[in-house]
Amino acid sequence: MELLDKLTILADAAKYDAACTSSGVRRGSRPGMIGNTSSSLAGCCHSFSADGRCITLLKVLMTNYCVYDCKYCVNRCTNDVPRAAFTPRELAELTIGFYRRNYIEGLFLSSGVVGSPDNTMELMIRALRILRQEYRFNGYIHAKAIPGASPELVTQLGLLADRLSVNIEMPSEASLQTLCPNKTKSAILRPMGQIRQECMENKEALAKYRHAPTFAPAGQSTQMIVGASGESDRHILRLSQSLYDRYRLKRVFFSAYVPVVEHALLPSRDTKPPLLREHRLYQADWLLRFYGFRAEELLDEDEPNFNPLLDPKCCWALNHLEQFPVEVNTADYEMLLRVPGIGVVSAKRILVNRRVASLGFDELKRLGVVLKRARYFITCRGKRDTRLPLVPEKLLPSLTAADRNPLQQSGYEQTSLFAV
Numbered sequence: 001m002e003l004l005d006k007l008t009i010l011a012d013a014a015k016y017d018a019a020c021t022s023s024g025v026r027r028g029s030r031p032g033m034i035g036n037t038s039s040s041l042a043g044c045c046h047s048f049s050a051d052g053r054c055i056t057l058l059k060v061l062m063t064n065y066c067v068y069d070c071k072y073c074v075n076r077c078t079n080d081v082p083r084a085a086f087t088p089r090e091l092a093e094l095t096i097g098f099y100r101r102n103y104i105e106g107l108f109l110s111s112g113v114v115g116s117p118d119n120t121m122e123l124m125i126r127a128l129r130i131l132r133q134e135y136r137f138n139g140y141i142h143a144k145a146i147p148g149a150s151p152e153l154v155t156q157l158g159l160l161a162d163r164l165s166v167n168i169e170m171p172s173e174a175s176l177q178t179l180c181p182n183k184t185k186s187a188i189l190r191p192m193g194q195i196r197q198e199c200m201e202n203k204e205a206l207a208k209y210r211h212a213p214t215f216a217p218a219g220q221s222t223q224m225i226v227g228a229s230g231e232s233d234r235h236i237l238r239l240s241q242s243l244y245d246r247y248r249l250k251r252v253f254f255s256a257y258v259p260v261v262e263h264a265l266l267p268s269r270d271t272k273p274p275l276l277r278e279h280r281l282y283q284a285d286w287l288l289r290f291y292g293f294r295a296e297e298l299l300d301e302d303e304p305n306f307n308p309l310l311d312p313k314c315c316w317a318l319n320h321l322e323q324f325p326v327e328v329n330t331a332d333y334e335m336l337l338r339v340p341g342i343g344v345v346s347a348k349r350i351l352v353n354r355r356v357a358s359l360g361f362d363e364l365k366r367l368g369v370v371l372k373r374a375r376y377f378i379t380c381r382g383k384r385d386t387r388l389p390l391v392p393e394k395l396l397p398s399l400t401a402a403d404r405n406p407l408q409q410s411g412y413e414q415t416s417l418f419a420v
């Protein structure tokens, strides 16, 4: 099979993998090495740096042959699809060729399980070794560790990649058993624990020895499929929180289930991917990571799912009106962060600017506060916008109108990293 045909198959087979980001790592240029990464390149697979550049990773599978039978996956062994596999050298040459031609700035590598997890990881490691050691490639690499692979191979992969991830796949052990019969919770969590431990030890080693080899300097992430099984948003968010707490993950990626196969255990193929739900989970995830919220504050047993019409922070504010209005000239940073329309950057700007002069609505607008949301929940110099009383029934329509996001306006449409 021609290399281009393999690329077409293996890039297409990788498109359901959401866990890629080049953020959080700085790999400066080194003598004799090609490429570098920058920690300013925040975002995901296609993201924009501060100077407007689009950051692109080559996202492929080593192979889409797979001995496992995950019910939702196009690559499962029982599905009749065209199959292909790169040799390690083919993949390394393809990556460095694309890099030299400026098509990509890094590699995102995953794989179906060919033979066994160890065999698959060995192929991936061989490809990355050729890339790093023979072609002196110093750009960003995100590699997926295969659940069930030996710890020594996870270590070797971490020494070659910037970021590792192990997909948790399903939000509960019961769903995992039903939909991924070849995977177990312990086979997924064990490498996560190992990566966490090795990242910590590597940090200590680097503090002592500047030239110590780095182990996954951009940390680890995971991916969870949303909508293929029946778990609530509350369940998913609590699980994400415990993964952040226990394994120090950089990101939990949510992937709205795209029905590509007909199966009695799965939503029918006519079901639209729950993209709005995925969007709300990402918003809530942001609140956990940067705004000091805990999962149990955002959802409870009586209301276990997010309101599709309103972002999670506005929902929380509406349910806690006794904590508002907040005086922006005196409130502490933590409380400012809880005001809808005030983000991390604008909260910090408020703290700096109010030292010089007390702030009014005009100043807040200049500082980047989204007043169409914030104005209902704040006072400036003791005054509140009195057009709307602080009662949920009055606030809800205004907040809902302010929250109209592109997903709601244009219907569902999944972006493809491979669409031109």
Ligand code: SF4
Residues within 6 Å of the ligand: 066, 067, 068, 069, 070, 073, 074, 075, 076, 077, 111, 112, 113
């Ligand atoms: S292990 Fe499961 S999810 Fe991964 S490629 Fe194989 S069938 Fe698909």
